[in-house]
Amino acid sequence: MLKEAIYHRPKNNFAYAYDAETIHVRLQTKKNDVQHVQLIHGDPYIFKSDGGEYSHLPQTAEGAQDRWQYDTKPMIKTGADDRFDYWFAEVKPPYRRLRYGFQLQDQEETLIFTEKGFFDHIPDDDVAYYFCIPFLNATDVFSPPTWVKDTVWYQIFPERFANGDPSNDPEEALAWGSEEPTPENFFGGDLQGVLDHLDYLVDLGISGIYFTPFFKAYSNHKYDTIDYMEIDSQFGDKATFKTLVQACHDRGIRVMLDAVFNHSGYYFEPFQDVLKHGEQSRYKDWFHIQEFPLVTDPQPNYDTFSFVPFMPKLNTEHPEVKTYLLDVARYWIEEFDIDGWRLDVANEVDHAFWREFRTVVKDAKPDAYILGEIWHDSMPWLQGDQFDAVMNYPFTMGSIQFFAEQSISPSTFSNSITNVLHSYPENVNEVSFNLLDSHDTPRILTLAGEDKRKVKLLYLFQLSFIGTPCIYYGDEIGMSGGADPGCRKCMVWEKEHQDLDMHGYVKQLLSLRKQIPAFGNHAHLRMLEADDEKSIIVYEKANEQEKLMFVLNNSAEEATYSLPILKERDLKELLSNETTTLDPHTPVSLQPYEGKVFQILK
Amino acid sequence: MLKEAIYHRPKNNFAYAYDAETIHVRLQTKKNDVQHVQLIHGDPYIFKSDGGEYSHLPQTAEGAQDRWQYDTKPMIKTGADDRFDYWFAEVKPPYRRLRYGFQLQDQEETLIFTEKGFFDHIPDDDVAYYFCIPFLNATDVFSPPTWVKDTVWYQIFPERFANGDPSNDPEEALAWGSEEPTPENFFGGDLQGVLDHLDYLVDLGISGIYFTPFFKAYSNHKYDTIDYMEIDSQFGDKATFKTLVQACHDRGIRVMLDAVFNHSGYYFEPFQDVLKHGEQSRYKDWFHIQEFPLVTDPQPNYDTFSFVPFMPKLNTEHPEVKTYLLDVARYWIEEFDIDGWRLDVANEVDHAFWREFRTVVKDAKPDAYILGEIWHDSMPWLQGDQFDAVMNYPFTMGSIQFFAEQSISPSTFSNSITNVLHSYPENVNEVSFNLLDSHDTPRILTLAGEDKRKVKLLYLFQLSFIGTPCIYYGDEIGMSGGADPGCRKCMVWEKEHQDLDMHGYVKQLLSLRKQIPAFGNHAHLRMLEADDEKSIIVYEKANEQEKLMFVLNNSAEEATYSLPILKERDLKELLSNETTTLDPHTPVSLQPYEGKVFQILK
Ligand SMILES: [Ca+2]
Ligand SMILES: [Ca+2]
Structure with a gap:
């Protein structure tokens, strides 16, 4: 057994409170090294003498030693990346206190791994050896708003979504879509434009809008705020925004604004x-x-x-600045009933500020969502005291490289996705903000070399992934565009210039997400297979009631793929809505860049 | 190179702000596996084109790609435990932003390790691969009070230190020291008793008193609080305590009380x-x-x-309870000018409470010390937002097992000490509360089987270790006692019953700690050698000016030990105060359980 590969540390993605009574425990071991892992767990204060008497501290008498009372529970392997296997178990400690360790078994030996290192037997004369979750205090549990788990976001860059009111257009505004976007030009998009097209968004199936900034600012992107308390007049007034939020809420759509506080x-x-x-x-x-x-x-x-x-x-350490910005955070919630804040360059602002920010925001609206823009490992911001989620760029990068650029292999992709999922607690993953592109990156269609089949496969992956997906305005109708400013073109509203096939496909996926809990955010995802020769990946999404198998052909060739688990089962392929049974000799057949989703009926 | 052993994650003991301009970076590799490590580091926003133009984001043009501008810096090996080597470097990023990775070299290959995995060359087309300390915000820096670094604590159990006022004795109080302590009996110790003996403490050389609780409570240990706002009448009144704190401050002694808020x-x-x-x-x-x-x-x-x-x-999640306990925390600081709070069972109280507690305490007294009682890995409480230190039980356990119980080998001990030092940031280690025993454990003399030589060696190690040591009342005069209640005997004040030799020895060590910065807390400690056959350990304490070598013989045999580094140097052995030069053929000779401290003069 490779001891150097074994890793665990509590109070992060390796051990955390999933809810007020459940603790999740994960362990890392070398890939394909360990065969079985048992979680050794118990209350820190229950000991028993040889004579059967219980005590709360281990008493040592001559020739006798009280023994810690522990249970064991098998851990399951939830995935692997290029270096490591990951193991998982959950426990509900009756007194909300937990000491725990691991019993690891390979073909040659059985070892006990604890905070104090390795042992060849389970030490039970004391609990001091063991890892510790001292007490599951409800207030410390990472608790994002429950509605987020079922939200699908739509990102709107207000200057470019729709011009609903020509009277507020900047003087220099160009005719809608008449030119390519530049860093400086304007086209007159505004809040009324969004209001006018809410039914389009409802029809598409989204349930949250993330607005990039519309506060008073100089540029067309408004990340250079002049006044955080005012809407830029080119977008309309506060009354219009109030109407817009209300109209969104009437349609079950949440509204998130962009806080540029760095x-x-x-x-x-x-x-x-x-x-x-x-x-x-x-x-x-x-x-x-x-x-x-x-x-x-x-x-x-x-x-x-x-x-x-x-x-x-x-x-942001200065008391007046804090007061000012926290007033801003509170104002737009209290006055306009917004549902969330996306925090620009969140990682460069001090943690102390974000803790106060969370208190202020949650006081104003307990189920408000706080989303940080962080591009790297974000565990320090996701401990329950700061953010509810971060923008999941590791997901983005892996997906783009694999599906759009075809620059990494299926196994590299599968490893990276498993790594992402194991880098955070499950309750963090469930509300992670999964984007494919944004106003900061080229659009997916452009990244995919204008190959719409690849974009569809990207969407299938994104919209079936754990977390809350975000669609960048216009991607769903096949808009293209390179890096900023190319990705900031005016939304195309003429049906004849929209890709209605893409639109219908996105709509279908969003509908599946709603209808089938396991397709959406109510299941565990496991990467099952990665075929580097055929460029096929297989993943499973399962909960206690449902099991879905996703088979994705990420190549320009037709492919067949044999999946024993599907054999002789009644299946429904969700995208075609066809019911089938695969006999033992029939593999799954896939067109180039086609994905299939099999619901196992029985 | 064993990739599975390589570990790094920012914002804990592996990468942290040491002060408002310095970032410390550590890396873990398999023991004796990697020969050289370079830290690759740079500002995230500095790129350069082939033509020499600088940019802030990597621009890609046809056939050209801007390159990230990084530096490299060798990392030094600061120690090893049983599985891993630890590497260290510090950087002062000019713009307080840092992206970084590692270049590792063994005999066969050179690998680049980043947040996104391994590469065979330094990727410079983007910074997204790299680990990130996004911005060094001063408010997030772990910043314990500066005075703590030079403090030596003395723990007083008020019922048993000295009876200065018989008029407040509990009715059932027994004559001082007339009987063995039991869980229920009383002997009349009080605050006046402490006041009466302050000069004894000054003479010994301590600079902080940690009082176990003296608030109104039922038991003799007072951990079962009846009223957090009152001093138990058996210890005196508030006026006496005020006088006591003032008298301590007049003598340069800080006062820490015990907050039993769990x-x-x-x-x-x-x-x-x-x-x-x-x-x-x-x-x-x-x-x-x-x-x-x-x-x-x-x-x-x-x-x-x-x-x-x-x-x-x-x-502690209930608003009224929070208000009450935070009032308590503030009251004893504001009214009595105490200097710190030790937090009983700190790990079982919610993090959110401790964050508010810190704000209240630091508002009341910015340089107050907050010390948590936690027996296990405490990194989650030592991020700057909660505690200034924890009680260093991993240090305690290792030291007791090695010196007192002789139950672990020198190499096991050395590994565990190196592991402790690398489990926390350096600024955390410097104020760690290093105890050998307490009111909760048997006394060291008893743990050492009444062998005073072993106790002396324990003291040499404890009082030269990084952190702030604490002496449990009476240990310094050779008191013994088993587990609670045995360890809670009345302090012996008759000189003829005190171990004056032990007292003199402790006094000498405390004086060395004060006189020689490298002996105390102003140096780096490295475990250098662990001889399992001779049972000898060697460690170094060094700063830019001074270098001390500690050679400890932890066996019942006389020993000689050859230390090439000492050869032909002018040395002063600090305990004997003898100056010497060791010729190339003369080893260090040590009596059973003797330790020697060589100051290298030139
Ligand atoms: Ca307009
Ligand atoms: Ca008394």
């Missing part, structure tokens, strides 16, 4: 005040100024987002 | 109210009641500490 815009009044008054400005500590007077050339002498002079970093 | 006592008024009024009690939600009426037999039907009926667990 940095303000250059024209944010406090920053202008510092530019003007320098060291005398009462706002000088609102930013991180290295020296006065402020210059932007050759580099800004104040902290910025990246090195962008017009995005000065806010000092 | 559970109250049975006679705590709110709990009595619940017992009396059951479901009608306005305090019913202050506890975790499973059903009414409350019973204690066969088991309490309310949550308790362990299964102890007279210690009902407090519901």
